[in-house]
Amino acid sequence: MELTGKWELERIVQSNVTIKKPTLAKGQMEVSLIFKDKGELEGTSSRNYLTGFYETAQQNTIQIGGGGTERAETSWGNMFVNALPNVNLYDLKADKLILYYENNNQLIFAREQ
Numbered sequence: 001m002e003l004t005g006k007w008e009l010e011r012i013v014q015s016n017v018t019i020k021k022p023t024l025a026k027g028q029m030e031v032s033l034i035f036k037d038k039g040e041l042e043g044t045s046s047r048n049y050l051t052g053f054y055e056t057a058q059q060n061t062i063q064i065g066g067g068g069t070e071r072a073e074t075s076w077g078n079m080f081v082n083a084l085p086n087v088n089l090y091d092l093k094a095d096k097l098i099l100y101y102e103n104n105n106q107l108i109f110a111r112e113q
Contacts, residue, residue: 001092003056007109008032012079014105022076031080033109041066046077050084062090062099083107 009031012019024030033043035054041064043050052066064087073081086101097109 001094003035003090003092003097004037006032006034006112007097008112009080009107010110011108012076012083012106013108014079019076019079022074025074028074028077031077032112043068045081046074047071048073048077048081056090060090060092062087064099080107 010021021031028046029044031043031045033041033050035041039053039055041050041052041054045068048069048071050066050068052064052068054065055063064084083099083101083105084107087099087107089100091098091100095111097111099107099109101107
């Protein structure tokens with residue numbers, strides 16, 4: 001299974017509470033990440049574009065870094081943007097990507113077809 005490709009955020013799990021993706025309002029974008037070859041990363045939060053890098057290592061460790069535009073985020077976008085720099089592990093299953101951060105909190109993505 002490949003990490004490369006586009007992934008759309010479906011759920012966030014924080015302190016054992018699951019927050020599902022809200023319905024998009026006008027002017028909002030899907031929260032997504034695109035893992036490219038050579039460690040390049042692109043993405044969108046609810047209202048901003050992100051660019052950066054990622055690096056994976058043994059035992060499913062991952063580091064993600066970068067930046068982006070800074071328009072006012074929705075609460076969904078804020079949770080994603082605040083969690084992303086703290087991601088340290090990933091789990092890749094058939095069409096699902098889970099990024100772990102801070103005490104087993106999770107960003108759960110579906111592969112976009």
